[in-house]
Amino acid sequence: MSVHYQRHGNIGVIQIANPPVNALSHAVRSGLVSALDEGIADTDANALVVLAEGRTFIAGADIREFGKPPQAPLLPDVITQLEACPKPLIAALHGTALGGGLEVALGCHYRVALPGTRIGLPEVKLGLLPGAGGTQRLPRLVGVERALEMITSGRFVEAEEALDAGIIDAISNTQTPLEAGLAAAKEILAGNQTPRITGKLPAPAANPRAIASMREYLEQHSSELFSPFRIIEAIEACVTSDTLKEGLRRERELFLACMDSPQRAGLIHLFFAARSPHVVPGIENASAFNNVALMGEHPLFERLKKAAQRAGITLTSEPSTATELCLLAPYTPANVNVGCPVVALKEVGTDNDSDTPLRLVIAANDSLVELTKLSAEPLTQQRAALTLKALRLNVVVSQQQSMLEIMHAAIGQTTSGETRPALEQASAHIAQKGFCYRESDIDLLAVEVLGYPRHLGGPHRQATLTHSPLETATQEVSS
Known part of the structure; x- marks a missing residue:
């Protein structure tokens, strides 16, 4: 009962x-x-x-x-x-x-x-x-x-x-x-x-x-x-x-x-989108890494250090035989002999593209971070995402290319008045290419990091509503 x-x-x-x-x-x-x-x-x-x-x-x-x-x-x-x-x-x-x-x-x-x-x-x-x-x-x-x-x-x-x-x-x-x-x-x-x-x-x-x-x-x-x-x-x-x-x-x-109100539908869409953006589909019973090396220096690392003790995760400044995951600060040379998965930090809009299996894309507004799988196994990505979440980061997972990078680049090519349509067009490209695990992840990143209007529910949702099959069919009949 x-x-x-x-x-x-x-x-x-x-x-x-x-x-x-x-x-x-x-x-x-x-x-x-x-x-x-x-x-x-x-x-x-x-x-x-x-x-x-x-x-x-x-x-x-x-x-x-x-x-x-x-x-x-x-x-x-x-x-x-x-x-x-x-x-x-x-x-x-x-x-x-x-x-x-x-x-x-x-x-x-x-x-x-x-x-x-x-x-x-x-x-x-x-x-x-x-x-x-x-x-x-x-x-x-x-x-x-x-x-x-x-x-x-x-x-x-x-x-x-x-x-x-x-x-x-x-x-x-x-x-x-x-x-x-x-x-x-x-x-x-x-x-x-x-x-x-x-x-x-x-x-x-x-x-x-x-x-x-x-x-x-x-x-x-x-x-x-x-x-x-x-x-x-x-x-x-x-x-x-x-x-x-x-x-x-x-x-x-x-x-x-x-x-x-349509706004209620858009905001509830985001509410559900925020529930499990760190989950890699098809991966079950994964666990966080317990020993992480922070290589180089970055302000984000200070946040991680504050959360580590409560999370039960050991952080070191150099990798050792016990290290299970390395986080690499931007412009820090990678140690190819670390013997564990490496996640390279990349600030959105910069050109420091490290050749690592995983990439953590961050923005000035770091309410969300994006963990992109480039060549890692899905299980490794999931374990890394769980580690970051345990360290009090809100993580969105993606694959092949960073959704944040694509949308940020789209904004950079437009005037301020065209930001919304640019993000909507970019979101369609991301979904078509399969860079997202869930289309709602596009909306979550666009709203929380890039400032897309929250009450609209996100660019992909808005583009889907605008170009729904019913509307398209109506336009074709009327023409």
């Missing part, structure tokens, strides 16, 4: 178990309703606690359900039932409480968190807004200005800030969510703490200045985006609606408008 109920003394515990991140799948939503009903019916339970197993509270929606027809119970309805619980309902948070996970917590009557917990409503990053009460309940706790900033940025908030802002009620010094939840419930039952039903709190004071300021900021910095402006409208509805129910209805309308 994804959710189960059990009682500890006079406190009922609703426990979610949906690894790895306790996402709000249909089974979890249904399980929450069933466990809540069981807890309410349990006459020996005077208070209820909601918590989650594993390393985190609820980290958001279940991505496996993206694009599928929604199944009842919908999350807004689940949260409405949680909020209506006649017994004190405590959310015990740990790890992260994000998106729908935070909305579940906001529907509870008291929130206690373990140290290190982070919360947030990051839906804007997927072209959406919180659609299960986040835009209506959060402002009731923190006011219009802070709610606008948190939801339009989608940033994560540390537990201490959440406590100061009034989003959570306490930070516990216990070791587990169960201990934290039970302790909080006992304090409430003893009258030492007071639960609050968020939806029954008064709407926040109107703050037209904050709303105007945020709208002006977005028009200057993100005018092309759709969902941030809908977030403003939803928070305005929180202030102006006569009831919570009316505000929730308006939030839902705006959420569905975001769902229908």
